[in-house]
Amino acid sequence: MSKKLSISKAIGEALHEEMARDERVIILGEDMGKMGNVFGITVGFQQEFGEHRVYDTPISESGFCGMSVGAAMRGLRPVVELMYDDFIMVAADPILNQAAKMRYMTGGQATVPMVLRLPMGAGRRNAGQHSQCLENVFCHTPGLKVVAPSTAEDAKGLLKSAVRDDDPVIFMEHKLLYAKKEDLPEGEYTIPLGVADVKKEGTDITIITWSREVYFALEAAEELAKEGVNVEVLDLRTLVPLDWDAIVKSVSKTHNVIVVSEEVKRGSYAGEISAQIAEELFDELDAPVERVCGLNIVSPFSPTLEDENFPHPADIVKAVKKVLNK
């Protein structure tokens, strides 16, 4: 049995189920209560669960992220939203210096079971401070787990696991996927963190990707199939912990790889994955790993400019052909 839901509704359903299941789960963030979130994810939650569990915070990202660290250390399970990924720079200390490090610095004593939900990504003409993909910042920081789902089914199952996880989890949601309606299973289910998913099987080349670019990779795969190229699309879903076994399995089969993400290319997590493959799977490769990412620029506003700043299916097709020398 399955049902059709938008990805934002699937995320809302995960939160709703977890709040009903565990009263330690609380929600904090700007406009999460009365309004029910700018993307409508928590509509009705405050009325149902009460003001003591769903907080409309003031515009104090550093303050309420820091408070979530303290509340989590005391056994609550805060799910916090920054309205846009980019706002992490205002709340860098509580997340990168406090939440991420607390367990290690205290010799394993402190547990910070919080989830930070981050709407991210380009394509909505949100310009320079509301459009970034900052996976590299979070993946670079030891102590954080990082999740970036692409489908409604994955988003729901992974978010439920993230809420139940005892580590701080960064949950990256692409804004342009929110409205996408997809099939997902009826009833409760979870998907474990750290398990990648083959979204399309293939034999000629592996496209490693996550979040919105999964759809572009699938579109590219369709294009390439017309030319006889059989592409495998590996959706990482979780970036930390990385499902290395899935990468090894796929690369050992296809012997060609491109890594696709929306990040700024320089210093990207896509680059990190590429480096790890080059270091450890060199003998499996028929060609160097190619990265297909955004440009090394500030997110632009104008459509003609912004559209240059994230990989489109055509860019992926081009990169595949380059790697396969076609």
Added chain:
Amino acid sequence: MAKKKYSKEMLMDLYRTMFRIRAFETRAAECFTKGMLAGNIHLCIGQEAVASGACYALDKDDYMATTHRGHGHTIAKGGELNKMLAELFGKKTGYCNGKGGSMHIADVEGLHHLGANGIVGAGIPIATGSALASKILGDKQVTLCFFGDSASNQGTFHEAINMAAAWKLPVVFLCENNQYGVSTNIHSVTNTDTIAVRAKGYDIPGKTVDGNDPVVVYEAVKEAVDFARAGNGPSIVECVTYRHQGHYCGDPAMYRPAEYMEHAHHDDAIPNMRARLLDEKIATEEELVAVEAQVAADMEAAFEFAVNSEYPDPSEATTDVYSSDNERSVVR
């Protein structure tokens, strides 16, 4: 001056705690000078009255968050000298198994100590979050949040106190005003005479008291703790005191005028309280010597414990980063 008469037991406890803190800090400084300790050691010599008076106002199960200059607060909350000094030595037997050092001592489950913090002002929202948890859990615990005068100029001060006030959270914001942020005098970067005056901006109680008298500190903090526990929300208690040493071990503190140290010595809580206990015939010389000798013996034992403890095995560098899936998350 203190308002009420207090029991001999309480006054002796306050004196003992202050003496323990100074003994610990003095020994830590000695070890640092001898090259036995490394890293950043921020001493609170001169500030002992704040720690001992404030923590005396807490119930055992109340929570506390402190700062980079947090040894005194930890001792006053009941911290063991052995495990503290071992942590400063980077030994496996320390509070954080040697992973945190001086600036990250915590004992979350045991002492309800949410940790020192290496980032100035970062503990303020963490303590406020603990108070939010208490309010949600309905456990009636208060969280005491220590921070320095300089942290009051961080954004976190405003953000956290604003939310604590708006949501009436059970937290006491204790500003330990030693008047210096490293070399910068608070009055050269702040337009108000006190930090506590800012409480008006949040419509919460605020008070500035002599931070060199543990009984005065106790009274002010107790009032704020009771206020918070009764569900009335946060207060700011500012305790004005002196930092006898530089910002960290090894800082000669040449930037302070001579008068600062003259005042510091004149107002030094430990000799002053000792004299008062004798003058007011609360304790005899023998009783005080016995307290001091016991502290010295405890300190000696802590030193032996720290020196003789093992360092963590190098393989432990990669443990405790994550609570689950640690190995896989650390490798890649």
